[in-house]
Amino acid sequence: MTDILEPRTKSRQALAAEAKLALERRNLVFVGLMGAGKSAIGRLAAQAMNIPFVDSDHEIERVSRMSIAELFAAYGEAEFRQLETRVIKRLLRSGPRVVSTGGGAFINESTRRHIKKAGITVWMKADIDVLWERVSKRDNRPLLKTENPKKTLADLMDVRYPIYAEADLCVTSRDVPKDVMVDEVLAAIAASPQTSGE
Numbered sequence: 001m002t003d004i005l006e007p008r009t010k011s012r013q014a015l016a017a018e019a020k021l022a023l024e025r026r027n028l029v030f031v032g033l034m035g036a037g038k039s040a041i042g043r044l045a046a047q048a049m050n051i052p053f054v055d056s057d058h059e060i061e062r063v064s065r066m067s068i069a070e071l072f073a074a075y076g077e078a079e080f081r082q083l084e085t086r087v088i089k090r091l092l093r094s095g096p097r098v099v100s101t102g103g104g105a106f107i108n109e110s111t112r113r114h115i116k117k118a119g120i121t122v123w124m125k126a127d128i129d130v131l132w133e134r135v136s137k138r139d140n141r142p143l144l145k146t147e148n149p150k151k152t153l154a155d156l157m158d159v160r161y162p163i164y165a166e167a168d169l170c171v172t173s174r175d176v177p178k179d180v181m182v183d184e185v186l187a188a189i190a191a192s193p194q195t196s197g198e
Helices: 012-023 038-049 056-064 068-091 109-118 128-135 149-164 178-191
Strands: 002-004 027-031 053-055 098-100 119-125 169-172
Touching (some): 027 038, 038 178, 068 109
Parallel strands (some): 027 098
């Protein structure tokens, strides 16, 4: 996994062109915990590269006509993960496109295998304070409906971070302008051994 942090000197247009060229026909798949910025940064990265963007959670809600919270309540996590795998597998059939995944998608071994086969993965890595500041503002996270949601989030980090570390690239999500994060993602793709043929 490549970890990119240093500031960029190239223009957004140049970074986007290099990143798109490096992706070729592959998909760019964002992984990481809830609140890491996968959808927000993914959408902007897709716009910069002029390729389609899709949020797998939104696609799951569209095909099931239920919210993620309703799916969890009605069918449980195991059934939801099976649906998630099917939807993500379908989304990855054609590329290039940018796909933002739910926090648990990459943790599922079957889904992770499909994601790795069909694209370049970017882990949006964030510390507990950044994540908590973002997710505590909304009450739509089924996994955080516990007595101590911040501890639950920390426990999820302990379990999931070693698996997210299997991603091709890592960009640290933090409280900086979104444009900075997008440029770092684009630069990471362009510079990655997975995309440069090194």
